[in-house]
Amino acid sequence: xxxxxxxxxxxxxxLYEGPEPGTIIQYFKxxxxxxxxxxxxxxxxxxxxxxxxxxxxxxxxxxxxxxTHFIRRLNMREQLVRQVEIVPIEVIVRNVAAGTLSxxxxxxxxxxxPRTILEYCYxxxxxxxxxxxxxxxxxxxxxxxxxxxxxxxxAIRVNDFLSGLFAGxxxxxxxxxxxxxxxWENDFSRIILADEISPDGCRLWDMKSNEKLDKDRFRRxxxxxxxxxxxxxxxxxxxxxxxxxxxxxxNLDEARxxxxxx
Numbered sequence: 001x002x003x004x005x006x007x008x009x010x011x012x013x014x015l016y017e018g019p020e021p022g023t024i025i026q027y028f029k030x031x032x033x034x035x036x037x038x039x040x041x042x043x044x045x046x047x048x049x050x051x052x053x054x055x056x057x058x059x060x061x062x063x064x065x066x067x068t069h070f071i072r073r074l075n076m077r078e079q080l081v082r083q084v085e086i087v088p089i090e091v092i093v094r095n096v097a098a099g100t101l102s103x104x105x106x107x108x109x110x111x112x113x114p115r116t117i118l119e120y121c122y123x124x125x126x127x128x129x130x131x132x133x134x135x136x137x138x139x140x141x142x143x144x145x146x147x148x149x150x151x152x153x154x155a156i157r158v159n160d161f162l163s164g165l166f167a168g169x170x171x172x173x174x175x176x177x178x179x180x181x182x183x184w185e186n187d188f189s190r191i192i193l194a195d196e197i198s199p200d201g202c203r204l205w206d207m208k209s210n211e212k213l214d215k216d217r218f219r220r221x222x223x224x225x226x227x228x229x230x231x232x233x234x235x236x237x238x239x240x241x242x243x244x245x246x247x248x249x250x251n252l253d254e255a256r257x258x259x260x261x262x
Contacts, residue, residue, distance in 0.1 A: 011037060011125075012050070012200055024083045025074065028054075028196075034219040036128040043218060047077045049229045050198035052238050055079055057162070057197045064161060066154060067192040069181060084181025084194050087143050090129060091151060092119040093159045096174040098203055099216075110210065116159055118152055123179075150191040151180050158193065166204065169235035171213065174203035199229050 005017040007024065011033045016025040028047035033040050051073060058070035069082040094117040097107040101117075120137065121129040137143055143151065155178055166173045179195035195201075199214040206213060212220075213228040233239045 012047075013196070018080060018083065022083050023071065024081050026079050026081050026196075028077050028079075032200075032215065032218045032225070034215070037125060039219070041218060043225045043229070045226050046200070046229060049226075049233055050196060050200055051077055051079060053198045053229075053233055053236065054196040056236055056238055057165075058193070060165070061158060061161065061193065066158060066161075067190070069183075069192055069194045081194070082183060082192070084183055084192065085189075086123070086179060086181045086194060087147070087151070087191070088123040089132070089137060089142055089151070089180070090121040090123055091155050091178040091180070092121065092175060093117075093155050093178065094119065094175040095159070095163065096172065096203075096205075098174050101175075116156065118155055147182075147191055154180070154191070154193065158197075162197070167207070170207045171232070171235065172205045172207050172210075174205055176202035199232050204232060 004025065006014060007017055008015040012029055012031060014027040014029065016027065018024045028051040030042050030044055030046045031040070032043045032046065055070065055073045058068045062068055062070065069084050071080040071082060073079045094101055095113060097105075097111040097113060098109050101107065101119075102109045102111075120132050120134070122132045122136070122142070123129060134148065137148060138145065158178065159173070159176075162176070163173045176197065178193065178197070178201075180191050181194035182189040183192055202214055203216060204213040205211065211228075212222065213232050215225070217223065217225045217228050230239060234241065
């Protein structure tokens with residue numbers, strides 16, 4: 001049995017060479033980090049939950065015409081994705097004041113924003129992913145003006161869809177992070193959504209209690225991280241109502257089919 005070639009290891013995932021040219025296997029880890037990797041820990045079962053949640057969200061986005069790198073989930077912790085040239089820009093979509101925005105501008109956390117804000121950060125762990133402007137992006141050629149129009153338009157479209165999706169299950173989408181990549185076809189590139197969308201990169205608050213259902217529970221030592229991630233999966237219909245371990249998310253589709261036959 002040949003050993004897979006590892007391409008990259010990040011804070012939350014490991015990337016391996018895929019089975020076909022132009023594909024990558026994305027492995028979701030249980031490792032948790034915060035504050036630019038200054039705080040480290042483990043959330044048991046996080047990788048399984050994030051894999052399933054991200055698969056679900058990317059599948060839904062694909063169904064409404066948002067191009068993504070997702071191909072299919074392979075197992076509990078892995079999914080097959082298209083290989084892309086990552087644009088070195090993180091896009092932060094903000095609907096409610098929280099986190100660094102509240103600290104920078106002195107706005108009380110939880111204050112609804114008059115309009116959605118897009119912020120950009122340069123992807124560089126060593127530099128702490130510093131915030132950048134459109135001028136920086138243009139000056140250093142990280143993305144063309146046309147690509148940034150595509151990225152911003154796609155980010156707003158994803159936000160509109162996810163805000164409605166989460167509101168329908170009693171969750172407020174406070175803010176979230178997106179990454180994009182280029183795929184090349186006949187010497188031309190196009191922008192598609194990449195990376196993942198999960199409680200690791202979203203702030204998700206219960207609409208009634210404002211309880212945090214995301215990685216802020218780890219950042220702020222609130223505890224209950226796994227239970228929060230499971231609650232998001234449960235409300236999305238990816239886990240049974242009576243709970244279960246993190247791997248239960250893998251069997252739910254089969255369970256639904258079995259119930260339909262009864």
